[in-house]
Amino acid sequence: MKMTFRWYGERDPVTLTHIRQIPGMTGVVTALYSIPVGEVWDEETILAQKKLCNDAGLEMEVIESVPVHEEIKLGSPARDRYIENYKQTIRNLGAAGVKVICYNFMPVFDWVRSELKYETPDGSNCLAYKQATVDRLDPNKSSLSLPGWDESYTKEELSNLLARYASVDAEQLFQNMVYFLKALMPVCEECDVKMAVHPDDPPWSLFGLPRIICNEAGIDRLFAEVDSVYNGITFCTGSLGADRGNDLVKMVGKYAGMGRVHFVHARNIRFAPDEEGKLFFHESPHPTECGSLDIYGILKALYVGDDYFTALLAYIVHGGGELSFSRLYS
Numbered sequence: 001m002k003m004t005f006r007w008y009g010e011r012d013p014v015t016l017t018h019i020r021q022i023p024g025m026t027g028v029v030t031a032l033y034s035i036p037v038g039e040v041w042d043e044e045t046i047l048a049q050k051k052l053c054n055d056a057g058l059e060m061e062v063i064e065s066v067p068v069h070e071e072i073k074l075g076s077p078a079r080d081r082y083i084e085n086y087k088q089t090i091r092n093l094g095a096a097g098v099k100v101i102c103y104n105f106m107p108v109f110d111w112v113r114s115e116l117k118y119e120t121p122d123g124s125n126c127l128a129y130k131q132a133t134v135d136r137l138d139p140n141k142s143s144l145s146l147p148g149w150d151e152s153y154t155k156e157e158l159s160n161l162l163a164r165y166a167s168v169d170a171e172q173l174f175q176n177m178v179y180f181l182k183a184l185m186p187v188c189e190e191c192d193v194k195m196a197v198h199p200d201d202p203p204w205s206l207f208g209l210p211r212i213i214c215n216e217a218g219i220d221r222l223f224a225e226v227d228s229v230y231n232g233i234t235f236c237t238g239s240l241g242a243d244r245g246n247d248l249v250k251m252v253g254k255y256a257g258m259g260r261v262h263f264v265h266a267r268n269i270r271f272a273p274d275e276e277g278k279l280f281f282h283e284s285p286h287p288t289e290c291g292s293l294d295i296y297g298i299l300k301a302l303y304v305g306d307d308y309f310t311a312l313l314a315y316i317v318h319g320g321g322e323l324s325f326s327r328l329y330s
């Protein structure tokens, strides 16, 4: 088990030097931010990023994320070209020593929050999700803007994309994901690179778009359908924990026991009352008593060694920070 920290590249205000100063932190989780979604990540750019990390005394063994092109999620005839590109990216990352690729399979929108700077009683800021706010939004309306949304689409492109998803239900999306993973598995095995899907965040359908990696049943089905250790999960406690029906301690123990947990996002969230009576939660510091998730139980189930466990509790990251752990099965 290695403790790693997210690094958003050279524009990240939290520098590699800062990350290196955190005791116990041996690596970063990063990505190549300059390459358009769907294109091959070339070796030269990968190695340049790796050199920056290594020169700072940090490893680059986990990538978050290699985005999946919408044509793959839509299951269109154009998907095969993008799948071939993804396979080449896996080969190039594997050659550079990368062991785990985190990705997600959410249509159109990535994670969704209603606020990026919710102020908690102690004055710290964090991400928050108010269902009442999200319910009032319509992605087809021109005035819409939400924190974290992909601004690379024009309004027209976004509308067209949403229209194409009208014929893709949860079952179709699942089949498209299976097609994608089955195509990848031989390359993953050959290059020893593990795929670790990040759960949908939040783990339920939004704006009429299907979401499928939301709970134990969905993950069980994915693992059964593509039955390889190279088809694993990023166990994001905050994402899965937003659905109170998810028994995180049970799930993480079960999937770790199957050798399918390749990467962990360990973070806590706190459910709080909402004036409109709808779901409301915000990020909270890691210790169990600071939020609504049993972080102690989750980490115990993961069997984190004493050193790292102590280190984790010592570093309470405010502001929606995710501590990441990678479990590398070699």
Ligand SMILES: [Mn+2]
Pocket (backbone or CB within 6 Å): 198, 236, 239, 265, 322
């Ligand atoms: Mn996460």
